[in-house]
Amino acid sequence: MPEGDSLHRIAARLQPLVGHVVSASSPNPRGRVTGVAAAIDGRRLESVEAVGKHLILRFDGRVLLRSHLRMTGRWTIGPAAQTRRGSPWLVLRVGAVEAAQWNGPVLTLEARVVRTLGSDLLADATEPVALVARLRRGSSGRLLGEALQDQRLVAGIGNMWMSETLWQAGLSPWLSVESVDDGELVAALTWARDSMRAAVVDARPQRAVYRRTGRPCSRCGEAIRARGQGDENRTAYWCPGCQRGPSPVAR
Template sequence: MPEGHTIHRAARDHRKIIKNRYLAVSSPQGWFEDGAAWLNGRLCEEVEAYGKHLIYRFEGETFLHVHLGLFGRIRKRKLPEPEPRGAVRIRMIGDTHLIDINGPTVCEILDPDDLTKLTSRIGPDILRSDADPEKVFARISKSRSSIGKLLMNQAVLAGIGNIYRSEILWRQGIHPDRPGKDLSRDDFERLWADAVHLLEIGVKRNAIITVDEAAPGRGRYRERVNIFGKRSCPTCAGGITQVEIDTRKAYFCSTCQTD
């Protein structure tokens, strides 16, 4: 599943090419024909990210909500219009580019009330200017759940995914099993600041980079990480422990990350 920086990067890129443009909207796959017909020919007024959710605001207080889930994919292409690749749920064509979205978990039309209900379920988004860390700390400081679980709970805070979870906790020396209620205010402020810093790098470089001063890698996803999927800790050279937290792999160093 894409992490928060990927969705914010998409919103930023899409804003440049379709905002304030009338769009030709279709569903080549055919699974979103009614929604596409409703949006076709309308003005796209804004594109925003809320955690892992993309919201395209159209004239007439109409919103397109997209959540990629595990298998969704976005392709941005220059015109002239190429043939669709794979099962394209929705295609949006502006005057210079088109956007194809394949296989999203959610692709739906919302009205203003629907949008309010959606965003009210999403915790403060680390990458949004309106994010309120006080709300996040209030939830975490009262919870007996582990900080490893809380960081991935999109109702508590939005945007942190599986890789960032392990990397941020390692960078801050926090064990993933520590209960949220035992996290000090200072620990939380350092964690929040580091999360903002790393996800902003992710948006800028279009890659997860948690190694200080590192350039993107050369692999498929261009990641540069410290402990995720690694065998040894770059600080103490000790072994890295792999665990499962809510069915997702997580990594930590028992020497550098104290309870």
Template sequence: MPEGHSVHRITRQFERNFVGHVVQASSPQGRFAAGAAELDGRRMTQARAVGKQMFLGFEGDVWLRVHLGMYGAWDFAGDILMDATIASANGRMGQTNQRGTFLEGPNPDAVASEPRVFDAAGENSVTSIGAPRRTRLRMSESEKEGGGLESFPPEPVGQVRVRLLTETVCADLRGPIACEVLDPAQVEQVVAKLGPDPLLDDGDAAEDRFTAAVRRRGVPVGLLLMDQNVVAGIGNVYRAELLFRARQNPHTPGRDVPEEHVRHLWRDWAKLLRIGVETGQMMTMDDLDPEAWRAAMANRADRHWVYKREGLPCRVCGTNIALEEMGGRKLYWCPYCQA
């Protein structure tokens, strides 16, 4: 499932390419025909992400809410304007980009100026950052790269729930768990149920809200971090990595986690989320030298402390990383460092 950084990156792509433009909306699959008819011909006015959910606003106070879930995907095609802060080395964005981005060293603030990290195919499409380029861009999880685009708009591929089209850019949505048209009051009802998102509010109030939500519950902290009502955007990868970085046992009830530890989790999530949005990678290792940073950007096996490292020695203590199921998802953790 795409985690919070991916959805924020997708939203930025809509901000750059769709906001301010009149949009033709259709449902090639047919399942969203009524909703598409409500949106068709309206100008997009806003693009908003809250955790794993995104909201696209249109003239007339009409909103499209999308939750990608496990298998949802956005495909972009056409003269795509890519922003330097969200572009990736192989022309993809978000959690899909597992083969490398464009940072030379451990300096996430130097996005536009650093030399690029080449992926396994030797591609470096990031050279056209900031300029239109006719291509096809996949934004989802576990998807293959698209090829060049010969005609525009392209024929829909697969079961396209909704197609959003301007004169120059096309966005196709497939496989979401939620795709619906809402009014402003309904949008706020959805958002009100979500926990805080550090990219939207990194102030004391959001931190206090997260801390209180964790410390009043007897539920294991490993489950609370995945509860979108507690905190928005954290998925399985960030859950495992945040808990390891805090040396926190995932089974400890939230109310038993010291307040300073909970606050550390919030601040670390804010840090990792920003890195993820800027690079497209869930980079969770700190203090890497430039060579190790490049290796991690090019290969996710070098990017994480515990995620998908079950049976391998912990990078800190040498204990084999454990794998178990928690809340229906795989949990990776070190039984020694996180005892």
């Protein structure tokens, strides 16, 4: 699933369309039934921003479009296609520049869910210290790995960045939030914020644990483990040798 850095990278690439009247179409029938293209065609794109894992496009007339990519969606931006293979859900065109949204799955003019999100980790105004207070209030009794992926608490972190962040911090995703002190949480969130911001303009860092199940940890040599966590069974990856805390039996 694309995480916060991916959405910020897409938002940056869409900036050339901002300030222009957009021609919009929906070649894919599934995109057409959303009514999005008809609602925004011929409107001026006023802004594009990433909020956590959501992309928000604001058009004149107070029309707002929300895109959430989940596991299957993607955006492509480049020269307007003369012949396009496949059918994107949405195509936005300004002159010779075209942005296409493929495979949905969330493309809507309703953005109520964005108001329930926590602070975007990559936003300039977001401070890790303030996020720790929010985590404390909203994650009583929860596991650390699960709480960091709750978009209502911290917007932008998915299971890849959660796993990598906690390996860097030396903390097991199976620790309770209460068992981790404020300093450890601030350090972990600061590393995540700085690393995700860097990944917006450059490649992501080499993975230490994510999708490396069974391979030796580069820090201590112990085999990396993986197991589903939380109600949504998102896979947590960790090293039982050098990440403090419990380590359930791996699947």
